[in-house]
Amino acid sequence: MNVSEHTEPVADHHGVPGPTHESATPEARLSSLETMMLIRAYEEQLVELQRGGAPGTCTSVGQEACAVGVIGALDERDRILTNHRSAGHLIARGADPGRMMAEVLGRTDGYCGGRSGSLHIASRELGVVLTSTIVGGELSMAPGMALAQKMGRGEPGGIVAVFFGDGAACEGIFHESLNLAVQWQLPLLFVCENNQWQAFVHRLETMPDRAIADWAHSHGLPTRSVDGNAVEEVYAAAARAVAEIRVTGSPQFLELVTYRQRGHFEPDDQSYVDPDELVAWRRRDPIQGYREHLLESGLIDPEGLAAMERRVRERIEAAAAFAQASAWPAPDRLTDHVYA
Amino acid sequence: MNVSEHTEPVADHHGVPGPTHESATPEARLSSLETMMLIRAYEEQLVELQRGGAPGTCTSVGQEACAVGVIGALDERDRILTNHRSAGHLIARGADPGRMMAEVLGRTDGYCGGRSGSLHIASRELGVVLTSTIVGGELSMAPGMALAQKMGRGEPGGIVAVFFGDGAACEGIFHESLNLAVQWQLPLLFVCENNQWQAFVHRLETMPDRAIADWAHSHGLPTRSVDGNAVEEVYAAAARAVAEIRVTGSPQFLELVTYRQRGHFEPDDQSYVDPDELVAWRRRDPIQGYREHLLESGLIDPEGLAAMERRVRERIEAAAAFAQASAWPAPDRLTDHVYA
Amino acid sequence: MTRMTVEQAIHQALREEMEHDPRVILMGEGVATKHRDLVEDFGAERVRNTPLAEAIMAGTAVGAAAGGLRPVVDLLFAPFLPYSMDALVNSAGKLRYISGGQFSFPMVAMAMTGAGWAVGAQHNHNLEAMFVHAPGLKVLMPSTPADFRGLLKAAIRDENPVLFFIDLGLLHQEGEVEARADELIPLGQAAVRREGTHVTMVSYAKTVGACLQAAEQLEARQISAEVIDLRSLKPLDEETVLASVRRTGRLIVVHEASGLCGVAAEIAALAATKAFDALRAPVVRLTGPDAPAASSWVLEQAGVPQAEAVVAAAVELVLGTSEHTRAVMAHY
């Protein structure tokens, strides 16, 4: 596992959560677990729906700690840019799974009225803005959004967080974006979810092993690599970066080392995946690990966990029902929203 | 002045040539001087012609040592890609100043029959291939050309050298090109002529001071920064890199720290240039410095120098006469060469 | 003759051309994962996964082509082509000309596009017209398995850079394919899919099917429609189009791409400039709307011209105006 040598390394706990950030209250930790479970359940529901003929999606199964940890460190003032694998970011930010599912199914109650589908869901009201499924699209827009924040067009003190994958780091725009953010001193947190895969290609076919942190570091911005499967580690690193960005106004970089447990886009038989690697990472599942940790530490008991699971299941069932009941858009509204 | 810390630093001689590479014979050194003078005279002639109404050009005044040093380290098997500031590379490779000038003037005897003009002169017979004035264009094509070499489509043992500026290093394609060359282990020498300027913007407005070497180094390929105004230092570094690439088949990176003494594109009053910086670098003029060095070391005497100057002047005068006498292309040949 | 899908036809063309010419290489994000049999048979040197970076993928194809290889680069989806645009438009398309003919760029860039996957405008954008407009490139967009195979093979053997667009909606469509490895389809020849006398329908890719369906339905009304499948958008087979229009006097152009400065505009302009005297009625364009593709299945489908609209347009052209046809056509 990669940990950064560029700034103080954050301890590497291989799936066991690292030191708890002081500000994480018991409630916050329980809520983190429940949110991760909600994300997982939401995406498993999408897989189910896809089997029944709904459009496919890119799930973030295995990466829930990244979303929950980073989003948890942001507040309402902040704006988020994300990519095709965004369900976790949206749900962690408080998005309604029903409206998300409606969007995936192409219905009017979806966040984008069915025009987006699963790959570019954005919600202005939640501050999840400018979602692009063009790999690197989010990186190209992030400095501009951060510039607008800096120039007083957003909430005072707000920063921008941009989520992207290890594949996006291969696109030249990654470097252009980092360089501009550094030159212009923009309040921007780069969050790379290094999930080892770039669609059907393992990242070690596309870049040197330590490339992401090395590349980021070469741009001269504070860079941390942490275990992306340990939600409290992610939270701690993100909270610290966010706090520093608020003070300095300058960009920072966070690499979250994690793993894409399911295929690239449903359905995907993962026949091209090394089964040993997959098994090893499944053993380090972020939800399973955190659940055990909270059980062990006595923050929750098996009954509480069962209740949590029930709540999650009910929310997702309600969401699916809502989405499937939602109306299809009218074909004659096809060209609405092209121009302002 | 930047010298690399990433590989053994090459001593920094501020315009005084560094240690002579063993293989540089007296003839080779005299020839280096004469070629630099020829490049200078050629470009000064273009400035003259421009004043008389000919199209403008990007001169490489101040950067002659880069061209002569690197090209001198290549041989016939190798292929060269370059950019808008390419006169030095072409002349060092043995291009005919008359045909070059004819091209700048848009005449039939130009290397490209007048279709290129000054900015994209290529000469397949000289191995100066794929010149692009799109900043970064040469970087985008270089790995492919090197792949063709590697796969046996060029001369056996041949490598590719690609010349580009510090500005090109800001384009994302710079990183994409380096990463691909590293991943595919391509026989490719990256040569960045860091002349401090990117058209009308000083490079320190666009990147951290040490960015070029740091960025290159982060891609994990051997990287050297040397004084680009010291022809023998450039030659030594290039010769070593070329030799290593021939053995390993893998890419290397050379940063040549130099200065664009004239404007970006003729005419240019350089009103935006810090006069102190300009004066400081003019004092480190590569030709002046090398001329003095060769005089001091007794390799040439003032008479020999005068004869050299005369030869250069005569060649350039003949070139200008040739170019101006060359015919304009016939308008009805406008669409020749669009398709093969 | 063998029956195969478009996807299989593409694969077979790649395999045969790699067999035929050792200079042919295949590269792209995931091509080695997808075409594992080609890696096995031709080696990892010739079938290369690339980093996820379309600009350098395309640029590398350009450089490799100039260096003596014959690369095929799979850029996956057409909306990713903008990242490759500089290499394709400024390098591949121009450097032969700029160099006075010193270099050639025998390469193929492939990309999928079109409705059928319900994933929205960043995977579905029919932007082939942009490349038709760019000098120095050739552009293909076939509709049948046989054409996919024959044209891809010809494209790989062509000395020029070729954009090869794959209509996603056709991938699993089956058809008869000539099995001979030397069976090529020359670039620049349209195919007359159906002969007719009253109206000429010009289309390419998925909407050729809509035209053929429409033509069949029109038969019942005694309207005889000729259906031309352009296949090659550049070079464009002006002669086949013009000859047909001169015979029928009526022209409907149909495609999924949006209309403004699209291929239908070019075909309509062709008729208006070079077959004007033969035209008996206004030219009709049925195209996708001037809007990004929507994800939602119903909206996605609503953006693609369907047989019904083609029928309505043809009826109006041949028999005159009606309220009904106006209503259907207002949609487009």
Place this chain on the structure above:
Amino acid sequence: MTRMTVEQAIHQALREEMEHDPRVILMGEGVATKHRDLVEDFGAERVRNTPLAEAIMAGTAVGAAAGGLRPVVDLLFAPFLPYSMDALVNSAGKLRYISGGQFSFPMVAMAMTGAGWAVGAQHNHNLEAMFVHAPGLKVLMPSTPADFRGLLKAAIRDENPVLFFIDLGLLHQEGEVEARADELIPLGQAAVRREGTHVTMVSYAKTVGACLQAAEQLEARQISAEVIDLRSLKPLDEETVLASVRRTGRLIVVHEASGLCGVAAEIAALAATKAFDALRAPVVRLTGPDAPAASSWVLEQAGVPQAEAVVAAAVELVLGTSEHTRAVMAHY
């Protein structure tokens, strides 16, 4: 009224709009060097030199626009736009639609192009039609100082992403400009530069001049030509074009960009689809060749439609065919 060049008109528009709205910012490689007075008056925060990286320049404009600023990004030369294409086409053009109207992208991307500098195809490529074809964008290409000023101001105030093309050959052209700061020219309105009855000439940018010259020469032959300057290529003022064609019955479309799927194809298609009954003669397209721009002055000029060819086409259209006009037109 004040006399000024196109270059001055652009500068004045930028200055006035920065004055008018503190959200307007200007960015690009060298803009702070070039517009030093704007840096002094509005501060370095609002006038920003960028790194040499067109993709992030354009992307930053897109992000800034969505974030509440009104950026103007100078991308220098049109052939550099391919590097910006993803941000412009996939983000600025589509994300409003994709998001169901949640965002808007009030931004302007400027670029120069066209013959006049003799530096070849990587600085001179009239690719405006590619952006006309792309959904969600607006595209302007004015021809007079007053229009440059008035349209640039309106573009900056528009809620949508606007591509603003500057014909390099016009930069130093002078003209009268209305000095009132609130004088805008609405997007989507063509200008009738000269009224006429026998033939409609539709053009934009540099070649409007060729049409006006031609119209003047034609007067001597008793041919009355109407000259329409599109100015706004998207939205396109169909009504003005169609109304004129319906009156004259004859249409010549002239531009420097190459023809295939260009704006002239669109205008010709418009006439053939919506003014067919009024057309009395074939539509004529006079465009640049389907070739990259050559550097050599003589070839560069030969690639631009000139008044002589317009005259020849008009004479042929109005008076019938002649050997001479055929010879002149064969060129294009």
